[in-house]
Amino acid sequence: MLTPGTPAMLAAGFLLAGLIGLAAWRMGALTPGGALGAMLIGGLVFGLGGLTWAVTLVSFFVGGSLLSRLGGAQKAAILGDVEKAGPRDLVQTLANGGVAALMALAVGLVGRESPCYPCFTLAFLGSLAAASADTWATELGVLSKQQPRLITTGEETPRGFSGGVTRAGLLASLAGGLFIGLTAFITIQAASLLTTGQWFLQDWFLLIILPVAGFAGSIIDSILGATVQRLYYCERCNTFTESSTPPCRHPVRLVRGVSWVNNDAVNFIASCAGASMAILASLLL
Numbered sequence: 001m002l003t004p005g006t007p008a009m010l011a012a013g014f015l016l017a018g019l020i021g022l023a024a025w026r027m028g029a030l031t032p033g034g035a036l037g038a039m040l041i042g043g044l045v046f047g048l049g050g051l052t053w054a055v056t057l058v059s060f061f062v063g064g065s066l067l068s069r070l071g072g073a074q075k076a077a078i079l080g081d082v083e084k085a086g087p088r089d090l091v092q093t094l095a096n097g098g099v100a101a102l103m104a105l106a107v108g109l110v111g112r113e114s115p116c117y118p119c120f121t122l123a124f125l126g127s128l129a130a131a132s133a134d135t136w137a138t139e140l141g142v143l144s145k146q147q148p149r150l151i152t153t154g155e156e157t158p159r160g161f162s163g164g165v166t167r168a169g170l171l172a173s174l175a176g177g178l179f180i181g182l183t184a185f186i187t188i189q190a191a192s193l194l195t196t197g198q199w200f201l202q203d204w205f206l207l208i209i210l211p212v213a214g215f216a217g218s219i220i221d222s223i224l225g226a227t228v229q230r231l232y233y234c235e236r237c238n239t240f241t242e243s244s245t246p247p248c249r250h251p252v253r254l255v256r257g258v259s260w261v262n263n264d265a266v267n268f269i270a271s272c273a274g275a276s277m278a279i280l281a282s283l284l285l
């Protein structure tokens, strides 16, 4: 009925993803550019990846958006300086969902009968697990009372900044990966029961692989965040910021990292790491 890769399915995918993007923009979760990104990524994933892919992507997006609403004012005060607050723009959506969209394109090219299909699916899920782990760690970890420490040196670091970890944040990143694993596993069972009348329990390993992939992505994210990701200092306000043009508009000085490596670049690399980790872990299990 709903065959991925057909023009009708692609059209339906872009339409549905466009509507979700529009709703997210109206709710303040995405900028207009972010809504365009959501439509591009969602359209490719719905249209070429099929139902399980689509449900997993939507769950990732809805889960992250709901968590970002937790702790409103307190979180805005902490994340306000850090370039992560506010609705997500085009580059942010591509940094988180770009690998997922590329895997959908790859499946569209080789077809679902290809021996590469399971690998692309694992990479798709692993990249979302990493993006979800990072989102959950940021959104939940920042609410923890614990003072974050740099993952590299163990030094205390201000809350909300990249490279800092807390126990709560690390647990949240495992949970973010597990959430993607559970969503995928449950959707696969539902799809299998509907089409063949049988369970498809051999995919249980997703419940282990995806938390691992998400956690690994988060660790990579934190290591890059503590080393190469740019960090600026505003002397007049005596604050650190990850934006080269902070809201105060004062000139800022680079005190850590490389000027072109921002949070988006690090997120993209972390989602690639999650994708690779999912494939690696599946070879070991």
Ligand SMILES: [Zn+2]
Binding pocket: 234, 235, 236, 237, 238, 246, 248, 249, 250
């Ligand atoms: Zn300033």
